Amino acid sequence: MASITSRSAASRSAASRSEASPSVSASAASTRPTSVGSKQDDEVSTTRFTNVQDLFNVINCTPGDFLVVTHVSPSCFAEIERERDKRRRKFRFRRYDSSSQTLLITIPGDLHEQLHGGIYDKFTNQLARTGREDRWKSIRTATRQAQQGHPGGSEGQGDSTGGPKPERDPPGAWPTLVIEAGASESLAELHNDMRWWFSTSDHQVKIVLLVKFQRTGGVITLEKWEEESPGPPRPGATTTCHASLQQPVLRQAINITRDPTTNPVSYNVTSGALVFGFRLLFLRDPGPGEGDFVMSVPELEDYAKYIWTQL
Template identity: 55%
Template sequence: MASPDQSTPPTSIASYEEPPPTIQFTNIEALCQAIEEVSGDFLVVQNVSPTDFEEINRQEPRRFRLRRYHADKEILIITIPNDLHEALHIGIYRRYDYQLGPGGIESWRSIGSTTLRPRGHPGGDGGEGDSCGGPKPARNHKGAWPTLVIEAGDSESLGALRDDMRWWFSASDHQVNIVLLAKFDHSNQRIIIERWEEEIQIRPGATTTTRAASSAVQPVLRQSIIITRDAATDSYHVARSALALSFRLLFLRDPGPQEGDFIISIADLKAYARDVWEVV
């Protein structure tokens, strides 16, 4: 197979800053060869039928993730986990996981890159997160959706990552409660971290009697954190605040004694940034 071309796929599934690397699916062997030739961390694959997707999904071991499959358009977006991509999401998840403490393994399930499908569409759309998990016992069963999802982007644009975020909320029927996006902005040499949650929004003009029918659950940007590096001093600057994660949204209950929201401090974010820049 020739190297992936740069033609834009005929779909509005994501907002790309530049045309993404794109190929037509023919067979598994050719797909794996194309993945080896991609320089960034994602690839758009067209002409992937539901049967093809199931075959790709069964490949073990595989050095890629099935980020998103759109069955209606037969388009598959593949994540190619290079060093920078992995550092962006793992660095955040590990700092959260560390705060769970010794009892964390008993109360939290790390779901990893399990392929999840929207309810009622077992043979349709699907997706895998970079880092994700949910509480035990509520989300400790096959096919359970996480409450926390972290998605990373190296060559993938922030707009495309935001489309991923919307998919998680929608496809899970709003069972996903927090989506974190971690994007390395090469042009400005900075890390962008966004924390998205959902809230009910009332459409303008709704009366008291029509308010319920006029309301909708919409993603809301709760936090935007920018981390920059001073190359001269090898120091890091975190704009705005520490990263805060709601205990209630993560664990689906109110915190008990000695429990509370999880805070990834500015010092921790600087250490995280140092780890990321080491693989840029």
């Protein structure tokens, strides 16, 4: 059977590395992403593609929710996609880039799905309570491509995504809201995901929420990213040109820290409630009875409490 190696395993001996199956090689590099207020080692499994069956075997024994696959040509990617659909495998293509021949795979276990789904479901429930559910399209994990002509170029699948109707209702339309979660995926790699969504959508994505679970230290980090332009457009500049100058900006950073020393266990939220701006979500000003989406501190505490039941 094929084997995998985590990127944080650089300190293992050469003898140990040589025991891996020759059909799948693995790279080892140290990864130390820094989150807001904490630091931890993230073990990201990496494997070299040889054939579909070996890859599926690797996915079966990958311990986390994230796998990096190298040496994946466009034709190999098309084969992986066909076999995934044929065998009804549930893993997702976080991102594929044909130029680097790198495929990032999400392996959606219970923890991973609750990290993003717990927030997205709270958002859609709030829409339903205010009678706005018919004005929102849940795109969920649908694939979005950087260019036509699949399987070349770049494409990705979000964890939870959606956008307003009718503006983002047509098939293939980009969402305004993207939520990406990671447990074994590093915060640095999640930042790459965020940048991909903004740039590849030609800035049609308006909010990217990153959710990073850190078992060490008992912290869930939420980062809400938006974009802003460096200044007003210069005279004569086109709208498209000005949009291309937009840069990601971290609007909110929230840490939810588990405290096992209390009885019962408590969850401490720093930096307040999570807020999604109405204008960015719906691409218009709010009308009567409409406003920003807010996930309060008590709701964030309840969310974190449930996340820890998924371990």
